[in-house]
Amino acid sequence: MASEYAHFVRHYGYKGSFRDFYSRPVMHNRQSKILHGVSYESVGVIGLTERYSDSLELINARYGIEIPHREDNQGKTRLEAVHDLEEDEIAELKHLNQRDIALYEHSKRLFDSRLALFRDGLPYAHAHVVEATTQRVAGWAWWAGDNEAPVEVEVWINGELQARVMAAELRPGLCRLRVPRGGYIGFHLPVKLSAGDQIQCRVAQTRQAFPVRPLYAEEPKGK
Structure with a gap:
């Protein structure tokens, strides 16, 4: 959410505060809304931004392609850097985005399972x-x-x-x-x-x- 806010400020001239941005209902549980009606297990490849290299490896292997490793359009100097958020903002974000948080935790487990099979040379x-x-x-x-x-x-x-x-x-x-x-x-x-x-x-x-x-x-x- 913090990354999305920074993107809107840089590219669309958004003038509101971070709290104004994430408080809008349209911003709540955005990933869950996009995937509404889709079983996550049916998705061809699930990737994680913080596991970018592993995700790219799975995509290339699954579809027989060779997308190169590039790190463009970054809002932070390092991928592992964290956004500086206030504790009350974090609590409010968690409350407003419970479905997305559950989706993310589920996706991490699914990602780890598929990656382990891939490393062992087994299909998922x-x-x-x-x-x-x-x-x-x-x-x-x-x-x-x-x-x-x-x-x-x-x-x-x-x-x-x-x-x-x-x-x-x-x-x-x-x-x-x-x-x-x-x-x-x-x-x-x-x-x-x-x-x-x-x-x-x-x-x-x-x-x-x-x-x-x-x-x-x-x-x-x-x-």
């Missing part, structure tokens, strides 16, 4: 659990890149392997993302769990965990 899968109840675990998964093979998913309950299922069920709502096999990338597993049981899925071939942090079983809605 776009994978997401959409339902984790006491009766059912469901989600979707497909390989990043050109691999059209279905993903084998392990479902772990309370740290123990419960079952393996193939992500090969139709998910028509995801076809707009041009997913492989005409949308046959879903999976589900009927279960009998107690509320609070720990649920985590893994890609069998690579041990990629998704979500990165376990979920906890909830009673189905309406029960």
